[in-house]
Structures are given as structure tokens and as C-alpha cells.
Amino acid sequence: xxxxxxxxxxxxxxxxxxxxxxxxxxxxxxxxxxxxxxxxxxxxxxxxxxxxxxxxxxxxxxxxxxxxxxxxxxxxxxxxxxxxxxxxxxxxxxxxxxxxxxxxxxxxxxxxxxxxxxxxxxxxxxxxxxxxxxxxxxxxxxxxxxxxxxxxxxxxxxxxxxxxxxxxxxxxxxxxxxxxxxxxxxxxxxxxxxxxxxxxxxxxxxxxxxxxxxxxxxxxxxxxxxxxxxxxxxxxxxxxxxxxxxxxxxxxxxxxxxxxxxxxxxxxxxxxxxxxxxxxxxxxx
Numbered sequence: 461x462x463x464x465x466x467x468x469x470x471x472x473x474x475x476x477x478x479x480x481x482x483x484x485x486x487x488x489x490x491x492x493x494x495x496x497x498x499x500x501x502x503x504x505x506x507x508x509x510x511x512x513x514x515x516x517x518x519x520x521x522x523x524x525x526x527x528x529x530x531x532x533x534x535x536x537x538x539x540x541x542x543x544x545x546x547x548x549x550x551x552x553x554x555x556x557x558x559x560x561x562x563x564x565x566x567x568x569x570x571x572x573x574x575x576x577x578x579x580x581x582x583x584x585x586x587x588x589x590x591x592x593x594x595x596x597x598x599x600x601x602x603x604x605x606x607x608x609x610x611x612x613x614x615x616x617x618x619x620x621x622x623x624x625x626x627x628x629x630x631x632x633x634x635x636x637x638x639x640x641x642x643x644x645x646x647x648x649x650x651x652x653x654x655x656x657x658x659x660x661x662x663x664x665x666x667x668x669x670x671x672x673x674x675x676x677x678x679x680x681x682x683x684x685x686x687x688x689x690x691x692x693x694x695x696x697x698x699x700x701x702x703x704x705x706x707x708x709x710x711x712x713x714x715x716x717x718x719x720x721x722x723x724x725x726x727x728x729x730x731x732x733x734x735x736x737x738x739x740x741x742x743x744x745x
Contacts, residue, residue: 466704471503475709479510538733539643563624642735652681678703
């Protein structure tokens with residue numbers, strides 16, 4: 461089995477629609493794919509309707525969190541999307557994304573960059589707006605060559621000249637909410653140092669004690685040393701180890717299935733979940 465548990469669609473900051481994502485996942489030879497858009501489940505229905513036979517969809521979301529001033533992402537799988545407390549928190553985070561993006565546009569304008577909110581809104585195309593949409597606007601204007609090049613102190617990285625904060629959930633509260641909604645929690649790309657400061661291992665240990673299920677180890681932003689360190693930490697803390705592409709379509713160079721999760725780990729995730737179930741494809745649209 462080939463299992464990719466971290467992918468994005470146009471419901472947040474990917475470039476594939478949910479229907480295109482599942483079609484491309486099947487074409488890439490995946491057996492299981494997770495749709496984990498930022499702080500939203502709005503793409504799930506479309507993905508399920510288009511799900512090809514032979515491909516299973518894991519409904520999920522990537523939750524924006526912050527601990528001790530450090531931004532981090534929590535992958536939540538197979539939770540009840542209508543559970544009121546978790547739904548309210550996701551909406552709070554998502555609703556703050558618009559004023560945050562407008563704040564970044566204003567800072568870029570002050571720096572002499574002629575980006576507009578209308579441009580960013582067009583790029584987002586109704587998705588949950590985020591920094592990659594602002595970064596894509598900078599690419600369009602020729603300010604940077606790639607989206608990744610915008611995530612520096614010069615521009616949009618945490619603490620960068622054009623960075624603006626948004627509401628982010630305390631990860632311990634996020635873990636509690638996801639668990640209460642029957643879901644499973646995995647810390648996304650915990651050693652992705654090029655994105656900014658990373659959460660110390662002591663805090664990961666505290667999250668493990670609070671119910672964190674796993675950490676994403678095999679990821680494009682982790683070098684070999686980081687992967688080895690994280691595998692050791694996972695073993696020490698009794699955490700599951702996942703691997704995922706963090707696919708964003710054409711916004712990143714990584715391809716679907718470039719990094720995958722062991723089938724036994726996937727089986728354990730599905731055993732632990734009670735809020736929702738993986739959806740097997742029945743042919744799609």
C-alpha cells in the first residue's frame with residue numbers, strides 16, 4: 461500500500477481542486493490519500509464525490525497552532541467535522557486569515573511592493589487564504605522566483621518584514637478538541653527549521669503526554685539527521701511515525717507519494733479514530 465497522509469487542495473492553499481487531487485492521487489499510484497486543508501474541511505464533500513475506485517480518502521485538516529511563541533501545525537485525522545467545539549475553533553482561526561492576509565499586503569505596500577488584496581483574493585479563489593497565496597502574488601510580480609523564496613526574513617517568514625500574526629490555537633487545547641471529536645493528532649513537519657523556529661523536544665514530550673498520537677518524520681523539509689533524531693524521539697515517547705508529501709499542487713515541487721506512511725501505522729491511526737472513517741472510492745465523477 462502507498463499512503464500519503466498530508467495533502468492540500470484549493471479549499472486552502474493547494475492548486476488542485478479536491479476532485480483533481482483525488483484523481484491525481486490515483487494516477488500517482490496511491491492507495492490512500494488524506495485531504496488536510498488548513499483549518500477547514502470544506503473540500504471533503506467534493507473529494508468524496510470524485511473519489512476513484514481503488515483509492516481511499518482519509519478526511520482531515522491541518523490546524524494552525526502556536527506554543528511559546530512558536531508557530532506549529534497539527535494534522536488532525538478522522539474527527540467528527542460537526543463537533544461544535546472543534547468546529548468553532550477552526551472557524552475562529554479561518555476567519556482571522558483574511559485580516560491577517562490584508563495586514564501582510566499593507567506591510568508589503570509599505571515596503572514598496574505593489575501587491576493588492578484583490579490579487580491575493582483572486583489567487584486564493586475562495587480557499588482558506590494563507591501566506592502561500594501572498595507568496596504567489598509576489599511570484600506573479602517578479603519580487604521572488606518561487607513561493608518558497610517568499611518564506612524568508614526578508615518577506616513572509618515568522619518575524620519577517622511583511623509577516624502578520626493570526627489567531628492560532630494552543631496545541632494542547634487543539635489535541636483535547638480533536639480527541640473529544642474522535643480524531644487522531646500528528647505533529648506536522650516538526651523539524652522544518654527553514655520555516656522558522658521549531659518546537660523544542662521537551663514541548664513535544666509534553667504534547668505526547670497530553671494525547672499527541674504521532675509525528676510526521678518523512679517530509680521534504682527534514683534532512684537525514686532530522687529524520688533520525690525524530691525517529692528516536694518517537695520511539696522514546698511512544699509516538700507513531702508518519703510520512704507525507706505535504707502536496708500543494710504546482711505551489712511546491714514535491715509530488716504526491718514522494719513520502720509515504722507505513723501501512724501498519726495507517727492501520728493504527730484508523731483503529732484509534734472514532735469520529736469518522738476512511739472513505740473507499742466507488743468510481744467517482
